[in-house]
Amino acid sequence: MxxxxxxxxxxxxxxxxxxxxxxxxxxxxxxxxxxxxxxxxxxxxxxxxxxxxxxxxxxxxxxxxxxxxxxxxxxxxxxxxxxxxxxxxxxxxxxxxxxxxxxxxxxxxxxxxxxxxxxxxxxxxxxxxxxxxxxxxxxxxxxxxxxxxxxxxxxxxxxxxxxxxxxxxxxxxxxxxxxxxxxxxxxxxxxxxxxxxxxxxxxxxxxxxxxxxxxxxxxxxxxxxxxxxxxxxxxxxxxxxxxxxxxxxxxxxxxxxxEHLHVDMQKMSKSLGNIYTLRELIDMGYSPEALRFVLMSVPYRKKLNFTLDSLKGAQSSIERLRNYKLRLQSGRLSDGLNESISELSRFALHKFEAAMDDDLNTAEALAAVFEYVRETNTLLDQGVFVAGNRAEALQLLARFDQVFAVLEPTMTAGLLDDSSIEALIAERTAAKKAKQFSRADDIRNQLLEAGIILEDTKDGVRWKRK
RNA sequence: GGCGCCGUAGCCAAGCGGUAAGGCAGAGGUCUGCAAAACCUUUAUUCGGCGGUUCGAUUCCGCCCGGCGCCUCCA
The missing domain is CATH 3.40.50.620 (HUPs)
Structure with a gap:
């Protein structure tokens, strides 16, 4: 259309x-x-x-x-x-x-x-x-x-x-x-x-x-x-x-x-003290992507009611998408191509594009992506999502992010580099194998304090920065 | 007073004539050495109220209630 x-x-x-x-x-x-x-x-x-x-x-x-x-x-x-x-x-x-x-x-x-x-x-x-x-x-x-x-x-x-x-x-x-x-x-x-x-x-x-x-x-x-x-x-x-x-x-x-943005159902005003700047929100610990997500998730012609809760929610929503991407990239998948999943991928992309074409209906575009993520997560669990479908799922995410631009985390300085993280994870895995659980837990906590979250999955340990 | 917008689950919100998307939060479950993380399931017989049109309305029309914007600087 x-x-x-x-x-x-x-x-x-x-x-x-x-x-x-x-x-x-x-x-x-x-x-x-x-x-x-x-x-x-x-x-x-x-x-x-x-x-x-x-x-x-x-x-x-x-x-x-x-x-x-x-x-x-x-x-x-x-x-x-x-x-x-x-x-x-x-x-x-x-x-x-x-x-x-x-x-x-x-x-x-x-x-x-x-x-x-x-x-x-x-x-x-x-x-x-x-x-x-x-x-x-x-x-x-x-x-x-x-x-x-x-x-x-x-x-x-x-x-x-x-x-x-x-x-x-x-x-x-x-x-x-x-x-x-x-x-x-x-x-x-x-x-x-x-x-x-x-x-x-x-x-x-x-x-x-x-x-x-x-x-x-x-x-x-x-x-x-x-x-x-x-x-x-x-x-x-x-x-x-x-x-x-x-x-x-x-x-x-x-x-x-x-349309305008309101804060807690009210117009922003100095007397109400509800004017936020990007810098203040970042100082409070929120990510710029979370604000971007909040601002984009409501279609532009609707009034947007901003709350700090909605920012937290946006952060969780973004995490969900990032986790999904990580799962696609790191998961071990069987060979082959599942044509019905390809069909699903094409349909999701079509819904996404049709929503955006309709006067930039970002809410509906987002829904198309999340629906696809949920469906394919289930298919991944069932093992029917195979290697041949990986590229199309990643492409859907890439197209989504071409517009939404929230998947890449804003880097925070002063954290461990990748190789030290990998080394600690290897050490923890060895400790677990030797049933030295307290040592394993120490390493897990040490990483957590450095902002690294470990995920123990069937396919091994996956990690991400908080 | 004039013009216009909105009222959908605890919260955000899509849909706008064919019988309620999606997200967050909550609750269950799967996984796990324990956890965490992750993932799955689940949450509105109903869309502010009352009438009307229609075979059928959250979707159209009228009235009412509630919230908001512009009419002056403002993203």
């Missing part, structure tokens, strides 16, 4: 393919780098990663751009409070963000672009909008006049006809002609960072950077634009207004929005 994705623009699941050739041109709203990313942010970026990986799995090439917002009100305020140059401040958090992405095994977009390095493109775009009559100036700042863009609201499906033109929003420091209008260029204020422009020194509004950078690198019409649900309005709506007014062409064909 092919890949289908839910499009916020149409509120429907639609068949997806790129507009031109085999390359998907995709833009994702990235982080504002003023703080550590929290797990809610990471959910959205993990969603981007899932989408990327699945598109590549399906044979598409990617031209994916993600922005770094490194000039913005909060950034300016905080860096000024600290008396640190804005760039120094943002680079630090940008670096933390990139590290977190790597820890979470998130593929890097083909381009990661900074807002501050594209001021000229933004100025040009604003000039184009000005030429076409979509802007006005007020108190030295430049605004977008939404009344000139009749389809405003088509993405978030809001009806703005009730909002009166001419209304003044008094809690805004700038004067606007219409409550919906938004700022394209903010006039310079005090010591804030600013850039020269034909319409006066100042800095860009938040929305313009995405339009300018997306179109610079990906052309007038993108295949996919992604972001968190909260960005649909007004940010993405404003991107559409800016871009389409300038080019007269549709800005993005597919808009994908990732």
């Amino acid at each position: 092919g890949l289908r994705l839910y499009n916020t623009l149409t509120l429907k699941v639609e068949p997806f393919s790129p507009a031109n050739g085999n390359t998907v041109r995709m833009y994702s709203c990235g982080p504002t780098v003023y703080n550590y990313a929290h797990i809610g942010n990471l959910r959205t970026f993990t969603f981007n990663d899932t989408l990327r990986r699945w598109l590549r799995y399906r044979g598409f090439l990617l031209e994916h751009v993600m922005n770094i917002t490194d000039v913005e009100d909060k950034i300016i305020r905080k860096s000024m409070e600290l008396g640190v140059p804005m760039e120094q401040y943002t680079r630090k958090y940008e670096q933390f963000f990139l590290e977190d992405m790597a820890t979470m095994r998130l593929e890097k977009p083909e381009r990661i672009v900074r807002a501050t390095e594209h001021i000229q493109e933004m100025v040009d775009l604003i000039s184009t909008l000005a030429q076409k009559g979509f802007t006005y100036e007020s108190d030295g700042s430049v605004y977008y006049r939404i009344s000139k863009f009749p389809s405003y609201g088509k993405l978030s499906h809001h009806d703005f006809s009730g909002i009166q033109a001419g209304a003044r929003v008094d809690n805004d420091e700038y004067d606007k002609d219409d409550a919906r209008d938004f700022v394209l260029w903010k006039q310079r204020k005090g010591a804030e960072p600013c850039w020269d422009a034909p319409f006066g020194a100042g800095r860009p509004g938040w929305h313009i950077e995405c339009s300018a950078m997306a179109m610079k690198y990906l052309g007038d019409t993108l295949d996919i634009h992604t972001g968190g649900v909260d960005l649909a309005f007004p940010h993405h709506e404003n991107e559409i207004a800016q871009s389409e007014a300038a080019t007269g062409k549709p800005f993005a064909r597919f808009w994908l929005h990732c």
Whole structure:
């Protein structure tokens, strides 16, 4: 049936393919780098990663751009409070963000672009909008006049006809002609960072950077634009207004929005103290893969209720898959090929792929894998799973992990190397044979303390790192 | 007030017209020198409540109850 994705623009699941050739041109709203990313942010970026990986799995090439917002009100305020140059401040958090992405095994977009390095493109775009009559100036700042863009609201499906033109929003420091209008260029204020422009020194509004950078690198019409649900309005709506007014062409064909993550049924907030960062969770002893698994196990359009229990559960789930892989690799199997098991393998892969094709239904894809694992574990117990079926089972795991990327453990330093472990295991086996059980148990405990778990199986001793 | 989402076992959660996936936890079992680990089995006559449509509804429609999001910065 092919890949289908839910499009916020149409509120429907639609068949997806790129507009031109085999390359998907995709833009994702990235982080504002003023703080550590929290797990809610990471959910959205993990969603981007899932989408990327699945598109590549399906044979598409990617031209994916993600922005770094490194000039913005909060950034300016905080860096000024600290008396640190804005760039120094943002680079630090940008670096933390990139590290977190790597820890979470998130593929890097083909381009990661900074807002501050594209001021000229933004100025040009604003000039184009000005030429076409979509802007006005007020108190030295430049605004977008939404009344000139009749389809405003088509993405978030809001009806703005009730909002009166001419209304003044008094809690805004700038004067606007219409409550919906938004700022394209903010006039310079005090010591804030600013850039020269034909319409006066100042800095860009938040929305313009995405339009300018997306179109610079990906052309007038993108295949996919992604972001968190909260960005649909007004940010993405404003991107559409800016871009389409300038080019007269549709800005993005597919808009994908990732739902929010809640913690213990509540929105994350400082006052509730329930904001988690990746680093905190790692300090608490959880693995990045476990967080990745939690974030991926709930389909991206559903709210995800995060709990520490779910993280523990995810760790167990991953262990189960790793154990299965270890069993496949180390087990002694009889020769031959069991055709009915091959059939089972093909069926499982088909279910996995069909689930992912269905708007990235990761929950169902996961179920297909676990079901296969359970069935083939039984067949392994019965001895009917034979050597010829090993490759297909490992391939299913490999394909699964191409997208989920949780099977490889994150290495912790300072542990025994493989050969010393093997030596101790051999010593323990010898002790057991000689009925020196206390010696054998000592070695077992010694290894356990070093984070090595032994498994006595029919085929001998198998070990793994905890 | 406007627009939209959700309510499925102890917990997370799929399914969305044909009679309830999967994971975690719990309980049993297999294996074992004892253990651990691992694996297997098992856990919802029922899908928030009440009506309606239908041969048939968790799935569609209406109402009600409960939770949430957006409409202002926010992943």
